[in-house]
Amino acid sequence: xxxxxxxxxxxxxxxxxxxxxxxxxxxxxxxxxxxxxxxxxxxxxxxxxxxxxxxxxxxxxxxxxxxxxxxxxxxxxxxxxxxxxxxxxxxxxxxxxxxxxxxxxxxxxxxxxxxxxxxxxxxxxxxxxxxxxxxxxxxxxxxxxxxxxxxxxxxxxxxxxxxxxxxxxxxxxxxxxxxxxxxxxxxxxxxxxxxxxxxxxxxxxxxxxxxxxxxxxxxxxxxxxxxxxxxxxxxxxxxxxxxxxxxxxxxxxxxxxxxxxxxxxxxxxxxxxxxxxxxxxxxxxxxxxxxxxxxxxxxxxxxxxxxxxxxxxxxxxxxxxxxxxxxxxxxxxxxxxxxxxxxxxxxxxxxxxxxxxxxxxxxxxxxxxxxxxxxxxxxxxxxxxxxxxx
Amino acid sequence: xxxxxxxxxxxxxxxxxxxxxxxxxxxxxxxxxxxxxxxxxxxxxxxxxxxxxxxxxxxxxxxxxxxxxxxxxxxxxxxxxxxxxxxxxxxxxxxxxxxxxxxxxxxxxxxxxxxxxxxxxxxxxxxxxxxxxxxxxxxxxxxxxxxxxxxxxxxxxxxxxxxxxxxxxxxxxxxxxxxxxxxxxxxxxxxxxxxxxxxxxxxxxxxxxxxxxxxxxxxxxxxxxxxxxxxxxxxxxxxxxxxxxxxxxxxxxxxxxxxxxxxxxxxxxxxxxxxxxxxxxxxxxxx
Numbered sequence: 001x002x003x004x005x006x007x008x009x010x011x012x013x014x015x016x017x018x019x020x021x022x023x024x025x026x027x028x029x030x031x032x033x034x035x036x037x038x039x040x041x042x043x044x045x046x047x048x049x050x051x052x053x054x055x056x057x058x059x060x061x062x063x064x065x066x067x068x069x070x071x072x073x074x075x076x077x078x079x080x081x082x083x084x085x086x087x088x089x090x091x092x093x094x095x096x097x098x099x100x101x102x103x104x105x106x107x108x109x110x111x112x113x114x115x116x117x118x119x120x121x122x123x124x125x126x127x128x129x130x131x132x133x134x135x136x137x138x139x140x141x142x143x144x145x146x147x148x149x150x151x152x153x154x155x156x157x158x159x160x161x162x163x164x165x166x167x168x169x170x171x172x173x174x175x176x177x178x179x180x181x182x183x184x185x186x187x188x189x190x191x192x193x194x195x196x197x198x199x200x201x202x203x204x205x206x207x208x209x210x211x212x213x214x215x216x217x218x219x220x221x222x223x224x225x226x227x228x229x230x231x232x233x234x235x236x237x238x239x240x241x242x243x244x245x246x247x248x249x250x251x252x253x254x255x256x257x258x259x260x261x262x263x264x265x266x267x268x269x270x271x272x273x274x275x276x277x278x279x280x281x282x283x284x285x286x287x288x289x290x291x292x293x294x295x296x297x298x299x300x301x302x303x304x305x306x307x308x309x310x311x312x313x314x315x316x317x318x319x320x321x322x323x324x325x326x327x328x329x330x331x332x333x334x335x336x337x338x339x340x341x342x343x344x345x346x347x348x349x350x351x352x353x354x355x356x357x358x359x360x361x362x363x364x365x366x367x368x369x370x371x372x373x374x375x376x377x378x379x380x381x382x383x384x385x386x387x388x389x390x
Numbered sequence: 391x392x393x394x395x396x397x398x399x400x401x402x403x404x405x406x407x408x409x410x411x412x413x414x415x416x417x418x419x420x421x422x423x424x425x426x427x428x429x430x431x432x433x434x435x436x437x438x439x440x441x442x443x444x445x446x447x448x449x450x451x452x453x454x455x456x457x458x459x460x461x462x463x464x465x466x467x468x469x470x471x472x473x474x475x476x477x478x479x480x481x482x483x484x485x486x487x488x489x490x491x492x493x494x495x496x497x498x499x500x501x502x503x504x505x506x507x508x509x510x511x512x513x514x515x516x517x518x519x520x521x522x523x524x525x526x527x528x529x530x531x532x533x534x535x536x537x538x539x540x541x542x543x544x545x546x547x548x549x550x551x552x553x554x555x556x557x558x559x560x561x562x563x564x565x566x567x568x569x570x571x572x573x574x575x576x577x578x579x580x581x582x583x584x585x586x587x588x589x590x591x592x593x594x595x596x597x598x599x600x601x602x603x604x605x606x607x608x609x610x611x612x613x614x615x616x617x618x619x620x621x622x623x624x625x626x627x628x629x630x631x632x633x634x635x636x637x638x639x640x641x642x643x644x645x646x647x648x649x650x651x652x653x654x655x656x657x658x659x660x661x662x663x664x665x666x667x668x669x670x671x672x673x674x675x676x677x
Contacts, residue, residue, distance in 0.1 A: 019566050023421060032417045042413035050565035052428060052572040213470030217477060 005044075005065040012061045014054045023047050037066065053379070232263035234298055234343065236277065238308030239268050243351075263302070267294065270325055271312040272332035272366075273339055291335060295342045303389045304339065304346035307377070310366040311352065317365045336369045346370070347385040351377040405434065405441040406576075406583045414571040415442060424510075424528055424550035426565070429573030432618025435553040438573075439509035442551065449506040451548070453495035455516045461523030464496040464510075465533050465542075487537050496527060497542055505546030514557040521564040529567055576619060578605065588623055589630065599639035600626055603649045607656075610665055617655040625654035 002025070009016045024047040027033065033040040041062060049058045207222035214220075267277040267289065276288040315322035317332045340346055348366060350357070354376045357363045367374040373388055375381035399415045401407030407415070415438075418425035427435045443450035453464055469490045476484040483489045493501075499508040513521060527533045531544035552568065554560065576584060578601060585597055604625070608616050617625075628651045629639075638650055648666055649655070656662050 015562070017566055023423065027417050027421055030420055032413070032420055038409070039413050042410040043417050045410070046414035046417060046425075046569045046571050050426070050568065050570045055572060209474070210468075210470050213474045217474060 005061070008061045008065050009048060009058065012057050014049065014057055014061070016048045020048050020050075232298070232302045233265070234294075234302045234304045235264065235266040236273065236304065236306040236308075237266060237268050238306075239270060243271075243309055265298065265302075269308075270323075271308070272310075272316050272323070273306070273335045274323055274326075274328045274332060275330065275335065291339070295339070298343075300343055302343055302345075304343040305385075305389075306346065306348045308348070308350065309352050310348065310350055310363045310374070311360050312362045314361050314365060317362055317369075333365070333369055336366070340370070345389050346373065347388050348374040349377045349381065349385060350374055354381070399442050399445050402441045402445050404587055405437060406580060406587055407438075407441075408576075408580060411438075411571055411573065414569055418551075418569040419446075419549045421569075422547045422549075424552050424568045426513075426552045426554060426560070426568040426570050427573060428554050428556060428570070430575055430616075430618055431555060432620040433573040433575060434619060435573060436509070436511055439507060439511075439551040439553075442549070443507040446507070446549075448504060448549075449502060450509060451495050451499045451502070451506050452509045452511060454511045455513050455520070457515050457517075459516045459520065461520055461527075462494075464494040464524070465527065466494050466497055466535060467492040468537050491535065491537060496524075496533070499548040499550075500531060500542055500544040502548065503545065505544075506548045508548045508550045510550065510552045512555060513552050514554040514560065518558055518561075522561050525563060525567065575608075581619070581622070584619060585623070585626060589626055592626070592630070593636065595636040596629065596634075596639070597626075599636045600629060603639045604655070607649070607665065613656075613661050613664065614658050615656075615661060621655050621657075625651060628654050 002021075006016065006021050024044055027043055027047060028040075033043045044062070045055070045058060049055055202224055204222040204224040207224065208220065211220035211222050212218065267279055269277045273291065275291050277291055277294060278288045280287060313322070313324070316324060317336075320329055320331050321327050322331060348370045350363065352360070352363065357367065357374075363374075373385070375385035375388075398412075399407070399419070400412060415425060427438060429435055439452070440450060468487075469492055473484055473487075473490045495508065499506045528550060531547050532541055534541050581601060581604075582597070585592065585601070589597075600622075604617065604622050607613075632651065634650050648662070652662065652665075656665065
């Protein structure tokens with residue numbers, strides 16, 4: 001039973017290892033969980049999950065693995081009959097329903113329904129993807145799975161046993177969920193790498209003293225390299241137009257990024273990079289900076305992060321004069337190639353969910369200009385993107 | 391529940407521990423693994439270690455980690471300068487290298503007779519390699535002193551509580567050896583219990599209004615720094631000291647969206663401007 005649970009956790013891409021699993025077993029052997037499923041839940045959670053990002057997924061897997069444990073007893077009178085009817089309609093044909101009714105009536109129907117729902121879940125979602133189905137159902141948070149039926153149980157005596165992991169309080173921490181400022185900070189910190197750089201130029205005082213003392217008092221000078229934060233970042237943010245929906249998230253990304261790097265320069269653009277960018281969004285018409293100047297000012301060791309939805313008319317990318325705001329002498333694609341030529345380490349972060357990308361022509365265009373280095377603006381996407389920048 | 395462990399942590403009169411936290415703490419102690427505690431600032435991570443030590447009646451040894459802290463500092467330091475000086479002065483101490491070995495916190499904890507509680511506070515402040523350097527030491531509870539060629543071994547394994555603010559990712563190898571608990575921001579009921587333990591005599595309506603004001607302030611989108619539990623407690627202290635009536639917190643007047651003495655809750659002028667601006671009816675936050 002527990003091995004199945006362990007496998008299910010791994011299938012859900014929660015990084016659990018054998019060592020942690022053995023720790024859990026050790027804890028169980030010592031009776032730390034007692035005979036209480038809630039304590040078992042807490043114990044296994046603190047043994048197996050080491051990052052709040054995975055807590056939500058853990059709750060889901062736990063629920064699925066130990067489904068039957070809290071002895072499922074439906075109290076029929078608690079369940080609004082119209083819900084049942086609705087669910088049943090979706091999953092049985094009229095003939096089937098009549099057959100089941102004839103066999104055992106309501107209880108039987110429930111059993112059958114539960115089986116059917118569980119089966120179907122397996123079939124079209126393929127196990128680990130189960131998480132993705134949530135939120136589409138009119139019957140509460142959990143979609144067409146047995147929980148939909150079990151809603152009525154909330155008032156019954158098993159209330160406590162289900163509640164804890166069903167609450168899914170850690171949903172916000174999952175990395176497939178949209179980014180919050182805190183998440184962004186964590187992700188951006190991965191880019192920050194302190195390295196010893198340059199020549200041996202700093203007197204290593206403790207090292208010198210240590211070496212001198214070891215040397216019976218004869219002075220032995222030691223030097224070490226200075227420690228600097230090498231990461232320099234140029235941030236280009238898309239504002240206006242279709243980005244208005246995403247401005248808030250981009251602003252968050254921006255405010256989080258501010259504190260993370262010593263060298264962080266940010267510029268704004270609209271839809272696509274052209275010959276001018278600007279630093280202050282309030283003065284976007286008065287104080288623009290030629291993109292050439294930016295290219296001359298910042299060396300190629302800068303990492304470039306472009307944030308934009310890349311959703312625009314195809315001409316805005318491909319044609320001179322395609323911009324919706326001004327007459328551009330050269331096409332956006334030309335400017336994109338120039339920028340990428342100047343700074344080879346570049347990524348594009350797109351707040352539009354990845355699943356929609358292929359529906360928008362310009363996103364595909366920009367992605368191919370970026371040579372596939374476009375990432376969704378989620379923690380996972382940011383992670384993958386930052387790996388690209390290293 | 392019966393257990394062979396002599397004492398169980400159940401929360402104390404001044405600290406409200408949720409059940410999941412209690413299970414995690416007891417499991418970590420019983421299995422002698424470090425407990426890693428994460429959570430929003432101000433949710434009582436550091437206080438937890440103090441309270442565990444108090445509840446179990448053990449000595450607390452605190453090791454506060456800074457950005458310059460090295461793992462070696464926790465074990466021992468060899469004071470070469472003192473030895474150099476002593477050799478110049480012709481002191482006899484110089485012949486025994488043990489006179490110049492300064493014990494670190496980990497050593498103290500290992501040598502403690504009753505088995506202490508060791509708090510490693512804000513482990514994420516240190517260098518990224520710091521946790522890796524402590525792997526063996528925390529796992530086997532022993533380390534080797536090169537200068538004296540001796541091995542320090544824990545007589546009674548200390549219970550180790552580690553806090554982190556998530557500034558750096560901790561290495562996987564380290565995480566595998568720990569128990570993990572994430573202290574969630576307390577819900578309204580837990581918060582009530584927390585405030586009750588700190589201010590037992592508080593008037594009910596004042597507490598309710600204060601909590602209401604507090605949660606609505608936390609709910610304001612776009613706050614740079616959301617007020618936390620410790621700030622709520624400070625604020626209530628001020629409210630009590632200033633004898634502010636409960637009605638003052640319940641003002642319906644939109645112009646006074648900022649609660650009295652808001653300085654205890656909002657620590658950043660942009661946030662104050664944001665909340666104040668909301669009250670004046672600017673609407674959106676990004677216009």
